[in-house]
Amino acid sequence: MNVKKEIAFSPEALALVHKLLSRYPDGKQKSALLPILHLAQTEFDGWLSPEVMDYVACLLNIQPVEVYEVASFYSMFNLKPVGKCLIEVCRTGPCWLMGAEDVVKYIEKKLGIKDGQTTPDGMFTLKTVECLASCGTAPMMQIGETYHENLTPEKIDDILGNYEMLNERVTHWDKKHIKA
Amino acid sequence: MPKKLLLKHLEVPGIQSLDVYRQQGGYENLKKALSMVPDAITEEVKKSGLRGRGGAGFPTGMKWSFLAKPPGVPRYLVCNADESEPGTFKDRYLMQRIPHLLLEGMIISSFALGANTSYIYIRGELMYVYHILQKAIDECYAAGLLGKNIMGSDYSLHLHVHCGAGAYICGEETALIESLEGKRGNPRIKPPFPAVKGLWGCPTVVNNVETIAAVVPIIEMGGDAYAAIGVGKSTGTKLISASGHINKPGVYEIELGVPVEEFIYSDEYCGGVRNGNKLKAVVAGGSSVPILPGDLILKTTKGEPRLMTYESLADGGFQSGTMLGSGGFIVMDETASIVKNLWNFTRFYHHESCGQCSPCREGTGWMEKILHKILDGHGEMKDIDLLWDIQSKIEGKTICPLGDAAAWPVASAIRHFRYEFEELIKSGGKVNRPAYATHAG
Numbered sequence A: 001m002n003v004k005k006e007i008a009f010s011p012e013a014l015a016l017v018h019k020l021l022s023r024y025p026d027g028k029q030k031s032a033l034l035p036i037l038h039l040a041q042t043e044f045d046g047w048l049s050p051e052v053m054d055y056v057a058c059l060l061n062i063q064p065v066e067v068y069e070v071a072s073f074y075s076m077f078n079l080k081p082v083g084k085c086l087i088e089v090c091r092t093g094p095c096w097l098m099g100a101e102d103v104v105k106y107i108e109k110k111l112g113i114k115d116g117q118t119t120p121d122g123m124f125t126l127k128t129v130e131c132l133a134s135c136g137t138a139p140m141m142q143i144g145e146t147y148h149e150n151l152t153p154e155k156i157d158d159i160l161g162n163y164e165m166l167n168e169r170v171t172h173w174d175k176k177h178i179k180a
Numbered sequence B: 001m002p003k004k005l006l007l008k009h010l011e012v013p014g015i016q017s018l019d020v021y022r023q024q025g026g027y028e029n030l031k032k033a034l035s036m037v038p039d040a041i042t043e044e045v046k047k048s049g050l051r052g053r054g055g056a057g058f059p060t061g062m063k064w065s066f067l068a069k070p071p072g073v074p075r076y077l078v079c080n081a082d083e084s085e086p087g088t089f090k091d092r093y094l095m096q097r098i099p100h101l102l103l104e105g106m107i108i109s110s111f112a113l114g115a116n117t118s119y120i121y122i123r124g125e126l127m128y129v130y131h132i133l134q135k136a137i138d139e140c141y142a143a144g145l146l147g148k149n150i151m152g153s154d155y156s157l158h159l160h161v162h163c164g165a166g167a168y169i170c171g172e173e174t175a176l177i178e179s180l181e182g183k184r185g186n187p188r189i190k191p192p193f194p195a196v197k198g199l200w201g202c203p204t205v206v207n208n209v210e211t212i213a214a215v216v217p218i219i220e221m222g223g224d225a226y227a228a229i230g231v232g233k234s235t236g237t238k239l240i241s242a243s244g245h246i247n248k249p250g251v252y253e254i255e256l257g258v259p260v261e262e263f264i265y266s267d268e269y270c271g272g273v274r275n276g277n278k279l280k281a282v283v284a285g286g287s288s289v290p291i292l293p294g295d296l297i298l299k300t301t302k303g304e305p306r307l308m309t310y311e312s313l314a315d316g317g318f319q320s321g322t323m324l325g326s327g328g329f330i331v332m333d334e335t336a337s338i339v340k341n342l343w344n345f346t347r348f349y350h351h352e353s354c355g356q357c358s359p360c361r362e363g364t365g366w367m368e369k370i371l372h373k374i375l376d377g378h379g380e381m382k383d384i385d386l387l388w389d390i391q392s393k394i395e396g397k398t399i400c401p402l403g404d405a406a407a408w409p410v411a412s413a414i415r416h417f418r419y420e421f422e423e424l425i426k427s428g429g430k431v432n433r434p435a436y437a438t439h440a441g
């Protein structure tokens, strides 16, 4: 029999959810949806499955469709599973001028995947994204909450090597901020 | 040394923390403001001539005075920290380095507007800055600078930071409000303006990070002294994000009025074009503003040196001028392909269109496809006119200015660099990086 794992935030995350909810006036709790979806990605393997979205809808007392339509609008929400380490390379004008295209090609070749794909071992996903407000230190990429700037092939090797060694999932809302 | 108002304490070790910020005189201006009548603060901001630093350059004091004040209805101040305009990275720099300057500005501005709850909406990608701000906010609560009876006054304020989740359109103020309400970032039809009906239907002011930070030195020195810096209606200092083919990319605080030539070539700022290359083109105010060839960015058609001011950059209208915009100054040297970069920007706008208005949703996609076709070697001469036609049918025909932002780069590239499109088409896509050519007109 296929036993479904119960979806629920950890007690620490739930405490944070309640803190977030208290920031908006009574009856306007839907406002906390974006931050809570970030937390959900941190807690539930880096992506938003339909079950996770239904759970968030339940928490906020809103219709599931109100969560789906939002989750699909914003580029940071992953509606499909991603690797433990999501590499987001900026591909917009200023970075492009400084060699973002070469960075993407280099990572594609190094990992043997194309933009949007995940390595077979589930370690890395490559995604090109739009300007990350770091154009003065181009080319650049984001992994979790960290900006890696002024990229060169050697730097990329080092950075990805470190994540591979760590072998832990990294998310935009880093786990370390959920604890206290 | 040029005057520094926002980045004055940049190099002070530990300036991120409340203690060090206070040692440098931080929150003294809040104290001063709390002793003033709220309307007197708005009056100083009006006198200062401060204009919105988010891109549109609307006078801040005037915007504040439009805020509706129906009795019994809460009012909100929302700080726009969405910073997503390609080429712009000054707000991130400021928030990350001197978070308390923004917070002090937020408390003073909220007091001036009579807001008791305010929000900083920061783009989700900047999550590490979100946590820096959250830490600074926590410090303020602990020190009685936020919460009830701030600094012993009878003013109370709750300040919260809120994160977005990746959408350029959420920088547009009504989309930002929708997003803050937990919805898709679809811009609203105006009127009603946020000053009347904004966040949760209440009167709301939305201001850029740099605008709100500038309120602190305005209180410190007085509106008149602030207005004495700069040239004409471009008063005070401005943060410029410089990127692209220059020797010293980075964020520079300039006194408005610095000559563009000095900004590009002096060691104080960009330090010249990389490798001693020739200056081909500049996008002076973030990706949305018209691109100008090197000669036209340095001098107006009247032969006057162009200055870093709202007026001077706009001199000549769209025929030969551009805009200061958000201050995202993108420099291209002789190796850059105008068409390829235009394709990149157009792809960006297509990706970021919220999809509500057909001219923007469809038009940006068509323009992207045509540019791709030209770069791929399948372009025809009539494609240039087709591009022109499409952009002209997007401009001014959409709910929000994202449509204009997508149209202007296309129009200006064709206006000033038509020969580069033609060469690409004639050669079947081969001349991708034509040699430097001066402006024909």
Ligand SMILES: Cc1cc2nc3c(=O)[nH]c(=O)nc-3n(C[C@H](O)[C@H](O)[C@H](O)COP(=O)(O)O)c2cc1C
Pocket: B051, B052, B053, B054, B055, B056, B057, B058, B060, B080, B081, B082, B083, B084, B085, B168, B169, B170, B171, B172, B173, B174, B206, B207, B208, B209, B211, B212, B400, B401, B402, B405
């Ligand atoms: C598509 C689009 C994107 C925008 N992005 C930003 C942004 O990232 N940051 C910002 O401050 N203003 C942005 N704006 C301008 C805002 O709508 C608004 O004018 C500004 O936040 C007002 O603040 P200010 O008067 O202090 O400049 C954008 C406008 C449009 C149309």
Ligand code: FES
Pocket: A090, A091, A092, A093, A094, A095, A096, A130, A131, A132, A133, A134, A135, A138, A140, B086, B087, B088
């Ligand atoms: S273009 Fe890459 S960070 Fe701005």
